[in-house]
Amino acid sequence: MAADELIELKFRLFDGTDIGPNKYNPSTTVGSLKEIILAQWPQDKENGPKTINDVKLINAGKILENSRTLAESRVPVGELPGGVITMHVVVRPPLSDKKNEKLMADSPKKNRCSCSIL
16 A cells, blocks of 8 residues: 555644554554554543543544544545645543432532522
């Protein structure tokens, strides 16, 4: 495969930092890209993703599906030949534990405000 057929991507995290840029084969799936993001996730960042289901990749305003390839997911409008494509990474917040939610709901409320607006 010729080097000019590879797609150069970088992944922009929520705080503006980037992972990459790196070059990928157009047949690479979005799920594979998410696995790469998990492996390269900066260790100093809090609330990092645990699985690929915790990560959403967005390109040109569209959420990319795990089963689709880069070639299928590309939006060529506005791309410069040989340019780096920036995909945004959104991390789903961790799901809360149902047991903890129930305990908190059953516990007495503290620091309740007793204000009345007249």
